[in-house]
Amino acid sequence: MIGYGFMGASHSQGWRTAPRVFGLPADVEMAVVVGRNATAVAEAAAKWGWAESATDWREVIARDDIDIVDIVTPGDSHAEIAIAALKAGKHVLVEKPLANTVAEAEAMVDAAAAAAADGIRAMVGFTYRRLPAVTFLRDLIAAGKVGTVQQVRAAYRQDWLVDPETPLAWRLQKEHAGSGALGDIGAHIIDMVQFVTGLGVTAVTGTMETIVKQRPLLGEGSGLSGTAGEGYGDVTVDDLAIFTGRLDGGALASFEASRFATGRKNALTIEISGDRGALAFDLENLNAIQYYDRTAPAGLQGFTNILVTEPEHPYVAAWWPAGHILGWEHGFSHQVKDLVEGIVDGTDPHSTFAEGLTVQRVLDAVETSSENGSTWTSVPIGS
Amino acid sequence: MIGYGFMGASHSQGWRTAPRVFGLPADVEMAVVVGRNATAVAEAAAKWGWAESATDWREVIARDDIDIVDIVTPGDSHAEIAIAALKAGKHVLVEKPLANTVAEAEAMVDAAAAAAADGIRAMVGFTYRRLPAVTFLRDLIAAGKVGTVQQVRAAYRQDWLVDPETPLAWRLQKEHAGSGALGDIGAHIIDMVQFVTGLGVTAVTGTMETIVKQRPLLGEGSGLSGTAGEGYGDVTVDDLAIFTGRLDGGALASFEASRFATGRKNALTIEISGDRGALAFDLENLNAIQYYDRTAPAGLQGFTNILVTEPEHPYVAAWWPAGHILGWEHGFSHQVKDLVEGIVDGTDPHSTFAEGLTVQRVLDAVETSSENGSTWTSVPIGS
Amino acid sequence: MIGYGFMGASHSQGWRTAPRVFGLPADVEMAVVVGRNATAVAEAAAKWGWAESATDWREVIARDDIDIVDIVTPGDSHAEIAIAALKAGKHVLVEKPLANTVAEAEAMVDAAAAAAADGIRAMVGFTYRRLPAVTFLRDLIAAGKVGTVQQVRAAYRQDWLVDPETPLAWRLQKEHAGSGALGDIGAHIIDMVQFVTGLGVTAVTGTMETIVKQRPLLGEGSGLSGTAGEGYGDVTVDDLAIFTGRLDGGALASFEASRFATGRKNALTIEISGDRGALAFDLENLNAIQYYDRTAPAGLQGFTNILVTEPEHPYVAAWWPAGHILGWEHGFSHQVKDLVEGIVDGTDPHSTFAEGLTVQRVLDAVETSSENGSTWTSVPIGS
Amino acid sequence: MIGYGFMGASHSQGWRTAPRVFGLPADVEMAVVVGRNATAVAEAAAKWGWAESATDWREVIARDDIDIVDIVTPGDSHAEIAIAALKAGKHVLVEKPLANTVAEAEAMVDAAAAAAADGIRAMVGFTYRRLPAVTFLRDLIAAGKVGTVQQVRAAYRQDWLVDPETPLAWRLQKEHAGSGALGDIGAHIIDMVQFVTGLGVTAVTGTMETIVKQRPLLGEGSGLSGTAGEGYGDVTVDDLAIFTGRLDGGALASFEASRFATGRKNALTIEISGDRGALAFDLENLNAIQYYDRTAPAGLQGFTNILVTEPEHPYVAAWWPAGHILGWEHGFSHQVKDLVEGIVDGTDPHSTFAEGLTVQRVLDAVETSSENGSTWTSVPIGS
Structure with missing residues (x-):
């Protein structure tokens, strides 16, 4: 490692x-x-x-x-x-x-x-991707439970930058971090939308914003160019990125990546709406999904809170009995399992580098759109 | 009437x-x-x-x-x-x-x-505006409970158009309805954001979308030009509008108005984030607000579910005891109360026609932006 | 009136x-x-x-x-x-x-x-009984959605007596009020359990408790014997009643009526568990029910939050569109409707005096049990 | 091991x-x-x-x-x-x-x-006890956040016995398991109430119930006396135990242990109500607590959902950043930590055998009460 x-x-x-x-x-x-x-x-x-x-x-x-x-x-x-x-x-x-x-x-x-x-x-x-609930979302969508995807809503909201005296760490400097909320947490929701729907993002319109524009320097000892010294220095990455993507097949997906969502600690939320149903997920409650079945009898429809802790659910049978919840870290064990099995089987476990590249291209297109008055910007396809 | x-x-x-x-x-x-x-x-x-x-x-x-x-x-x-x-x-x-x-x-x-x-x-x-919870949001923001508004998130989501066989009613024809989801329910969230924050929308970037592009005609008897006859006709208004606004003072606000949010019946949600706290509201649960106090002791912070049914809350003292919830319709009684009191007092109750005009101008700017590749578009100010 | x-x-x-x-x-x-x-x-x-x-x-x-x-x-x-x-x-x-x-x-x-x-x-x-959600619970149980009722859990929790300086009002004197939390709010959950399940309470074991045993007298002007004067007087009714009932057919139902449930304003909650499903309801969120369908496919089971605001639901078609919630007071309109229709039709609308008597007998048996070391006490049947 | x-x-x-x-x-x-x-x-x-x-x-x-x-x-x-x-x-x-x-x-x-x-x-x-949220409950109560404990409500509800064809495993035979829901999951809530409040259970009134009285035998191969063979055998332990306890100082605590709570998988819930506040917890959502502060300003009171994932919270600093939730199993790591530290320090980590004995005595008193018509039964004190 x-x-x-x-x-x-x-x-x-x-x-x-x-x-x-x-x-x-x-x-x-x-x-x-x-x-x-x-x-x-x-x-x-x-x-x-x-x-x-x-x-x-x-x-x-x-x-x-x-x-x-x-x-x-x-x-x-x-x-x-x-x-x-x-x-x-x-x-x-x-x-x-x-x-x-x-x-x-x-x-x-x-x-x-x-x-x-x-x-x-x-x-x-x-x-x-390897949280049981997220893999299960993908399986349900693949099985047709939402029908044709017509709209997607995704956000990843944290609040660790709300305090204006939080210092100018390397994550807030473009030369070190590349981008801010967009690349760090926006990347997660782009990947998750593409993963669970099986649909790529083909174009975007977006706005990136730096809310607190100067922050305290870390002091001489920080060793990082641009962040050392006394007084305040410029924040050169985004605190907040709001963007809308067009998916393969035409559906719109809204995205928000924020480090200024006061009170939201690790609130990755996603909702996929289709003509047969809808599915929703919240990372702060990661052992559950919400499923709305439009084909259920009139009068009995509603969002069902499915606790994804049953042996029928992905990865769960190896763990604990129903209702005994898993934590954020369990995805890392599942990743090791799938990688090792892929190596032994000679097959490529997702997500491949090619899939990682598509996320990079969407991030790049959002930056381009934001620099150009938020005009719609295409995402290149293929290697 | x-x-x-x-x-x-x-x-x-x-x-x-x-x-x-x-x-x-x-x-x-x-x-x-x-x-x-x-x-x-x-x-x-x-x-x-x-x-x-x-x-x-x-x-x-x-x-x-x-x-x-x-x-x-x-x-x-x-x-x-x-x-x-x-x-x-x-x-x-x-x-x-x-x-x-x-x-x-x-x-x-x-x-x-x-x-x-x-x-x-x-x-x-x-x-x-006159739901007790919404008036209370305004009061709390005016009292500084969220501090400087840094980000706003608003959505109004319904799902009555998900069925593609829902017929081509007048609301789906531009000549009769003006616009679709944007003007009907988007107008509500624009007004609510401006009302509770006290901040106007100064510019927008937006995308409007018609998801189901043709629907069954109503038949000869409908009497409406463009909707009568047999077969299918064109839907000429938006099913979905996603837009981002810049508020006075610089904060960004995201908006979504959708008639295709499967499973969401009347889900007007709003969240205002600031440097001292955050407030959130959901119309499907309209007797409560969520309040996050960033000034509370570390370890004790969280979103507080305040049931807005106490005598201290706006309009509530005249109704029932604590915990006895009000319904959607009660805003109409409060509107009558405020109008009659305004007439007797000789003062203008909100929302004035001038306030209504600002909403109209934001709607207009969203349409303009959408027609121009989602580029940022200014909202005119003043009469 | x-x-x-x-x-x-x-x-x-x-x-x-x-x-x-x-x-x-x-x-x-x-x-x-x-x-x-x-x-x-x-x-x-x-x-x-x-x-x-x-x-x-x-x-x-x-x-x-x-x-x-x-x-x-x-x-x-x-x-x-x-x-x-x-x-x-x-x-x-x-x-x-x-x-x-x-x-x-x-x-x-x-x-x-x-x-x-x-x-x-x-x-x-x-x-x-005439809140749409409660009538709907009864209809679903009658239609077999929970199967055989095996267990019931009901509570009505308020907190208006937590403050020990709340004065000795007539409601806290046995000679005026008969009983305290038991008769006031316990009566509601006894009736609701019997109504929605269709099963009578045949025996009970219960405990009644006065948590704050003395409270400030109201002063000379109060006009009520036992509550006037200076200083403190005895509270002679219960603040809290916890009891368990046996239902026709043998299922157990737990009940709690409390005026000391800090933070709970009007929290009537009920859950009915059976071999085919479960149903739950909360009066502070009275436009919804929770329905668990044990006959749904494995992996897809969960509690479905059904918003009881659709035209298919009892009483709702005459009101507003889906998602436009009703308030606590609407039951009173539905009561008038059913009474007037019953008078015109010549039929007895529930709840009849005979049904009211069964509630009275259960209350009486709980008091008897509480006075006798909580031993099981039968509820008389018939007129 | x-x-x-x-x-x-x-x-x-x-x-x-x-x-x-x-x-x-x-x-x-x-x-x-x-x-x-x-x-x-x-x-x-x-x-x-x-x-x-x-x-x-x-x-x-x-x-x-x-x-x-x-x-x-x-x-x-x-x-x-x-x-x-x-x-x-x-x-x-x-x-x-x-x-x-x-x-x-x-x-x-x-x-x-x-x-x-x-x-x-x-x-x-x-x-x-060593889930961060539960330890935090204890700390908050010890710090006076609920004031004097006036009422407690605890339940542990599962549903794995609802299916009447679930076979007669050893857990359903008194000779092997001692008791059923009471000893298995009821023990947890007795301990948790005593742990977080610091108050012992001094007397109980309770009812134990076997809902499905016969179940399929496991067959000859099972090797367990009483469960082998063909056909059906008697279930000799409780499926459901409902009991009420008196705590030191006089407060009442209600308890329910059920294996028949349809749809509830691992729903340990507890709520402690006092004259200064209330605290609630749910094991199916074990990274959070609910805190109601009666000393907060009127109009701003409500249950605060505190995500117990901050460095200020017990055990959390060694794990992941805020909002990155822990799972059910993490309590076992915390138990090892405290035991090893206790051994090195020469101090007794809770829960001691003496504390375990108090739970055993409460279980025993509930059985005695249930066998005696649910009369109040004292719990012996001291070793």
């Missing part, structure tokens, strides 16, 4: 847990975690249960005893590491977003395609 | 009930209801408790014993009747929208201004 | 509104309201729209122009007035509870039976 | 995860899991990550390299194993209930007291 931040902890929990719950078709050993700070990465390895730590990812990638490389570094290093790992014949899992730019993402798709010829798997970690 | 459709029933309930609950400063007599079909309007008058019925609104307006004219006809006749009534020295209540066009609305504002000089009151019936 | 308190206002709203909404088979005139204080009752008559007021109910009952007597006085006068009115050949509506004692209730049942032979109708006003 | 059923999987997840999340003050090694079936227990050990498996718990308890014995066998063997382990100088964790009888529980309390003199710790695993 390359990287050891918050996502390092989450991925470690997945690697540690999946084999103990699912009975995987191959043994998983947590070999080595890589980071620049030798002391800190050694502590992380010890705490999380990795056998070793290291500081040079290139050396680790070159080792024969390493089969899978899990990349949880910031987005600007994804392309370099992933391409090198694929070329070294390692299966690769990359945390989302696939990359910070469309060009990088395209290069990664090419590298994954070349590696696939040799039976090497590449996967981008849109983990929310 | 001119008109006797669904809104006629609602307004009649308001006129009948308000004096029995609030103890108004003037006696209210339900004198005459006017409609084109003599038999039908006589039946309506008898059922709803009006003393008389009539077929010529001009004659009624001319009567000395009439003080207030309540206009609940379709929007295309609002301007003519309201201007005539104001000129005849009658106080006027007009059901929303103020008119079908900006030009008509401007003429009505001028007429109201002229009449005001003679102590004549004019009011447009954005009834939802 | 005899009486003019809070229930007088509610009943007046029903008498005033029902004819305007439902098109009743007979004209209804609001003739006279009766009370002891001539000035106050005259004001009430004027405000609520009654033609006259009077102070002697015996004189009013004797009048030929009076057809229906609506009794909204405190429970200790119900028997005397109702029996006199029935003997005078008037149709009678009595607000719940039917009476304060089983003996009075039995006498009223006898009087109603005698009057019925002459085509005179008697009805006790368990108004909550 | 002795035992390897469902609770074995849960406890293993706790032992595996706690050291990786919390940084414990001592290393934890998962040494050996013990079960009667050598093959099955070896598979469990391999899957869950235990170093060894064994079939004789006495041998394992005798080993010098074992410090902690975790007992997850059925309740009837708890006493024997726990007492032996304590005598052998091992720290002991016992899954709830402490034992199947009061006598066994008393013997265990004595053994724990004796062992404590030698620095040996004993803990009973009422895991729900």
Whole structure:
């Protein structure tokens, strides 16, 4: 595993847990975690249960005893590491977003395609897909429960930037983070809409907004260009992105990604409306979905709160009895399960790098639209 | 009262009930209801408790014993009747929208201004303002409970057009209805956002969409140009409008007006986010608001579900004890109360014709934006 | 109408509104309201729209122009007035509870039976039965949607006595009120359980509790024996009653009636569980029911939130479109509708005096059980 | 670890995860899991990550390299194993209930007291106490947020026995299971009420009920006396227990434990009402609590939905960011953390065997009351 931040902890929990719950078709050993700070990465390895730590990812990638490389570094290093790992014949899992730019993402798709010829798997970690409720949404839509999708409504709302004295961290600087709410949490809802409906976003109109335009600098010790020093510096990414997408087949989907939704902590909500029914989901209540069946008898229609904790539901049978809820982190175990099974079976588990590229292109088109007075902007198709 | 459709029933309930609950400063007599079909309007008058019925609104307006004219006809006749009534020295209540066009609305504002000089009151019936919960939202925002408004999210979602065999009624023809979801229910959320925040919409970017483009004609007997005959005819208004507005002071507000939100019956939802708190409301649960207080102690913050049924809440003291909920119709009684009190006091009750005009201009700007690739479009200010 | 308190206002709203909404088979005139204080009752008559007021109910009952007597006085006068009115050949509506004692209730049942032979109708006003959602619960259970009832859970929780300085009003004195939470709000849930399931309560075990045992006296002017004077006096009724009932067929039903449920304003909740499904209802959200269908496919089961505002639902077609919610008071209009239709049709509308008597007997058995260490106590059957 | 059923999987997840999340003050090694079936227990050990498996718990308890014995066998063997382990100088964790009888529980309390003199710790695993929301409830009540507790309402409702063809498993036979819903899930709510309020149950009145009285036998192969064979056999434990308890200080608490609450999967709900506020919790939504503050300004009171996922909340800081929810299983990791810290610190982590005994005595008193016509029955105090 390359990287050891918050996502390092989450991925470690997945690697540690999946084999103990699912009975995987191959043994998983947590070999080595890589980071620049030798002391800190050694502590992380010890705490999380990795056998070793290291500081040079290139050396680790070159080792024969390493089969899978899990990349949880910031987005600007994804392309370099992933391409090198694929070329070294390692299966690769990359945390989302696939990359910070469309060009990088395209290069990664090419590298994954070349590696696939040799039976090497590449996967981008849109983990929310593997929450049982979200996989179940996809299954229900595929089974025709909403009929033709006519409208989609998606939002991902957090509030950790409402305080104007929150300092100017690297996530708020375009040179480091690429974009703000759009790329960080907007990417999740774009992927989720495409995943559950099976429909791509073909064009967008959008508006990006920086609500608090200057924030306190972190001080000299921060070590980041643009954020060190005294006083206030400019926020150069978006706090809020509101956009509308056209889906394959013509339906409109509204999107909102906000770090200024006061009181909303991790409120990813999605609702898919069709001519036979509707489905809704809320990440703050992630063990349930809401299902409206338009084919039910008149007078008995309504949104049904389905607790997605039954053995019939995806991934659930390996866990606990009905009504015993899972947490946010369980998606990481499911991701490990599917990746390992894909490697053994020789099939590509979703989401592929090509799918990650489509998200990158939508993000790019939203930025272009926002810079051009919110005019409708096409999303390129194909590799 | 001119008109006797669904809104006629609602307004009649308001006129009948308000004096029995609030103890108004003037006696209210339900004198005459006017409609084109003599038999039908006589039946309506008898059922709803009006003393008389009539077929010529001009004659009624001319009567000395009439003080207030309540206009609940379709929007295309609002301007003519309201201007005539104001000129005849009658106080006027007009059901929303103020008119079908900006030009008509401007003429009505001028007429109201002229009449005001003679102590004549004019009011447009954005009834939802007078639900206790909505008035309370306004009061809380005015008292600083959300601080500076940073983001607003508003939607009005219904689903009565999801069935593609729903026929081509006049509401689906531009020549009769002006617009579709936008003007009918979008108008409500524009007004509510402006009312509760006290901030005007200054520019918009929007997209309007007709999802089902042809519907069954009503048959020869329908009597409406464009909708009679056999087979299918074109739907010429929007089923769905998604737009984003810029508010005074710079905050963004997202809006959605949909008749295709499967399973949502009358789901007007609004959420106002600021640097001190947030407030949310849902019309399907109209006796409550949700309040998030960012100034509460860490660890104790959350959305508080306030049942707006206490004597401290607007309009409630005259009704029932705490927890005894009010219905959708009660706004009509509150509207009568405020209008009658305004007439007696010689003050203009909101919402004024000038306020109604601002809504009309926002609707107009959304249409313009939608026709121009969703580019940002300014909303004119001032009369 | 005899009486003019809070229930007088509610009943007046029903008498005033029902004819305007439902098109009743007979004209209804609001003739006279009766009370002891001539000035106050005259004001009430004027405000609520009654033609006259009077102070002697015996004189009013004797009048030929009076057809229906609506009794909204405190429970200790119900028997005397109702029996006199029935003997005078008037149709009678009595607000719940039917009476304060089983003996009075039995006498009223006898009087109603005698009057019925002459085509005179008697009805006790368990108004909550006529909320559309509650009537719909009964219909669904009768249609087999929950199958065999196996368990019932009912509670009515308010919190207006939590403040220990709330004074010693007559409702807190046994000699005036009969009982406390049990008779006031416990009666509602007993009736509702029996009504929606169609099953009688045959035996009970219960505990009654006075949480705050002394409260401030009202002062010399209160005029009520036992409550006047300075200092504190004893509360002689229950604040809280918890009891369990055995239903016909053997199912257990749990009941709680509390005036000490902090934060609960008017929280009547009921849940009926059976071998084919379950149904739940909450009076603070009275336009909806929750329905769980055990016969739905595995994986798709859950509680469906049915908004009871569709034309297919009881009483709703005469009101507003789907999603336009009704309030607490609408049951009073529905009660008037059913009573007037019953009088015209010559049939007895529920709830009959005999049904009211069964509630009285259950209340009596709960008191007996509580006084006897909560041992199981039978409820007598039959008249 | 002795035992390897469902609770074995849960406890293993706790032992595996706690050291990786919390940084414990001592290393934890998962040494050996013990079960009667050598093959099955070896598979469990391999899957869950235990170093060894064994079939004789006495041998394992005798080993010098074992410090902690975790007992997850059925309740009837708890006493024997726990007492032996304590005598052998091992720290002991016992899954709830402490034992199947009061006598066994008393013997265990004595053994724990004796062992404590030698620095040996004993803990009973009422895991729900260590859900962040439940610990937070206790903290808020201890801090006076509800004031004096005046009323408590607790229920634990499941529905897995609604199907009458669910076979006669050992859990439905008194000789194997001790009791039914009462001992299995009723024990949880008794403990939770006592834990969060700090008040003991001093007396009870209760009713136990077997709703489906005969169920299909499991067949000859089942190996359990009383359940094998063809046809139907008697269910000898309760499906439903409804009881009311008196708490120290006088407040009443209502309890319901049901396996027949159709549609309720794991619905442990609790509400504590006091003179300053109220708190509520639902296990199916275990990352949140509801808090009503009676000291908030009039008009602003309501139940606040507090998402218990902030760093200020118990146990949460070691996990994920705000809004990233935890699952049912996380309590097992917290239990391991507190036990290991208690061992290192030389302090007894709750819940002690003495606390487990109080639950056992309440269960026993409910059975006694139910057998005696539901009369009030005292709960003995002290060891």
